[in-house]
Amino acid sequence: MDTSIRIVLADDHAVLRTGLRLLIDNQPNMHVVGEAGNGSEAITQARELQPDIVLLDLNMPGMDGLTAIPLLRQESPQSRILILTMHDDVGYLQEALRAGASGYILKKAVDSELLMAIQTVMRGETYVHSAMSEKLLQKIATQTVTAKAQADPWDNLSERERDVLRLVALGYTNAEIAGELFLSVKTVETYRTRGMEKLNLQTRAQLVKSALERGLLE
Helix, strand or coil: CCCCEEEEECCCHHHHHHHHHHHHHHCEEEEEEEEEHHHHHHHHHHHHHHHEEEEECCCCCCHHHHHHHHHHHHHHCCCCEEEEECCHHHHHHHHHHHCCCEEECCCCCCHHHHHHHHHHHCCCCCCCCCHHHHHHHHHHHHHHHHHHHHCCHHHCCHHHHHHHHHHHHHHHHHHHHHHHHHHCCCCCCCCCCCHHHHCCCCHHHHHHHHHEEEEECC
């Protein structure tokens, strides 16, 4: 009986997937069972193969990684999702963990750290890239202090929600925001909806007024 860790690779760069496959298949206790170039393909692979781990990039054409995470968990509940990305933005890390990812590692990590991350999430633990841990702790501490100091609903927004709503207030379309922030239009729509709900605002006019009052459009 095969007891090795079964992995699906989801990244839009074929050359990177090839390198990852060579690295992983060279390990005695893990192997790649499928590949995907975007979030939709990753969901299909997860549904059909039911892997132990989905190694998932965030920025991919079509459906991106953040959008795919909850759908992957729905289609293959036992699969653990390990994010492999170039983004060292704590906002991305927090969004990924909230969505259900089990780990977050940067593409600049050495091979040994990636393999360790795979083993860690396979044990049911959470793995956060060493370069991100301190940033995350600093942000949590800052958010705690800010929350105590003032009860401004804008402070409850994630960095990405704030970025998206600021651009909305400035008159950018969802497509323009997607290009500006390197996100998919669907992800922008999600941030926009979630942010407006947190601010309890219904219209762009209300958003503009709120942003102006806080000097966010200067």
